[in-house]
Amino acid sequence: MATHSTRMLILGSGPAGLSAAIYGARAGMKPIVVQGIQPGGQLTTTTDVENYPGFADVIQGPWLMEQMGRQAEHVGTTMLWDTITEVDLSRRPFRLTGDSGDVYEGEVLVIATGAQAKWLGLESEDAMKGKGVSACATCDGFFYRGKKVAVIGGGNTAVEEALYLTNHSPDVTLIHRRDSLRAERILQERLFAHPGITVLWNKEVRAFVDGGGTAGLVALELEDTVTGAPSRIAADGGFVAIGHHPATELFRGHLELDPDGYIAVETGSTRTSVPGVFACGDVADKVYRQAVTAAGTGCMAALDAEKFLAAAEFAPQAASADAPRETAQAGRQAA
Helix, strand or coil: CCEEEEEEEEECCCHHHHHHHHHHHHCCCCCEEECCCCCCHHHHHCCEECCCCCCCCCEEHHHHHHHHHHHHHHCCCEEECCCEEEEECCCCCEEEEECCCCEEEEEEEEECCCEEECCCCCHHHHHHECCCEECCHHHHHHHHCCCEEEEECCCHHHHHHHHHHCCCCCEEEEECCCCCCCCCHHHHHHHHHCCCEEEECCEEEEEEEECCCCCCEEEEEEEECCCCCEEEEECCEEEECCCEEECCHHHECCECECCCCCECCCCCCCECCCCCEEECHHHCCCCCCCHHHHHHHHHHHHHHHHHHHHHHHHHHHHHHHHHHHHHHHHHHHHC
């Protein structure tokens, strides 16, 4: 077991965590990144990435994260492999304990643990991820231009993704296991008014059908939740939109979380309810959830952390500088 101490401790190694590391290292904070259970974050499970700025051609998610990691190390970041199991945010330096037994201490803590999409849990779903099955229409909808797609879900996310996909697909089907949607009324009205969207009520997806070879997804097998009757619809893309799990369980009781379990941050910043602790990326963002926005908030977290440390370190210096003046004044008054 060992103790690793740093001015800036970063938990998570996706676009947010690595961007924070790059900025933190260049500011001389010698960050340590604890990479967690999925080094590189969700982009390591993504194949074609076409919407990350700076690349004229399609790039691969794992390659992009590998490059970010190398850049972070090049400018002075230490990358460590461990999974944090305990946190103590009651005092600085903050103290985290890993599954390995190692202890990690940081004068500031940047949390970039991300969020995971909820899946249906089907074997065929797992096999077809990246081959026609996705959990992000904004990320992958562009690849289905002019093709038939299906969205699974009934909340705001599902309705928003169905409406977004009409920018690319003339034939969008929303599949919901109940006979009414949970989405906000205004979103439902937009959905029902759109001529390119069909809603299938009381249907559950039982399997995603692989066309074999390079065909990818060709159909969805369904079951009626009322009658049990099977059915099948053709589809080139299937988008699972049943929500996300922010990776915040470790911080319950230590940080303020919003009603959906995301870390609460001050508007326009990455500051959390504990001074010196900052949150960035999908762990604090339930709206955009894009690699580029995660990277942007990672930059913000590093800048916020740098300002916090500068102020914290200046305060004792200012107090010690004032002490001689106060003593001198007291002496003059006594005289």
